[in-house]
Amino acid sequence: MKRTKKQQSKHDARVKRIAAGYLSQGWRVKADIKGYPSPRTIYRKQPDVIATKGKKMRIIEVETKDSYKKDIPQRNAFKRFASLDKKRKFRTSIV
Numbered sequence: 092m093k094r095t096k097k098q099q100s101k102h103d104a105r106v107k108r109i110a111a112g113y114l115s116q117g118w119r120v121k122a123d124i125k126g127y128p129s130p131r132t133i134y135r136k137q138p139d140v141i142a143t144k145g146k147k148m149r150i151i152e153v154e155t156k157d158s159y160k161k162d163i164p165q166r167n168a169f170k171r172f173a174s175l176d177k178k179r180k181f182r183t184s185i186v
Contacts, residue, residue, distance in 0.1 A: 098155040101186040106139045113142035134168040148179045
């Protein structure tokens with residue numbers, strides 16, 4: 092997904108904030124930004140953040156106005172993956 096430089100900057104700042112928040116609460120965090128290990132792909136799509144704590148998993152996708160409508164299939168893939176286990180949760184954060 093192509094974003095404007097401004098939207099990409101907002102996106103990356105939100106990803107960093109979300110990742111840091113989970114990290115500060117004791118979760119293991121992988122994020123699709125510099126300074127964090129990359130999250131695994133899910134159905135060949137890479138989420139912005141995957142946080143794990145014990146058997147709990149949180150999958151977070153950050154969207155901008157540039158990407159929200161175009162990334163519906165990606166969000167649906169993450170929702171489908173999360174629905175396979177009660178301990179997995181998916182959410183979208185919109186910048």
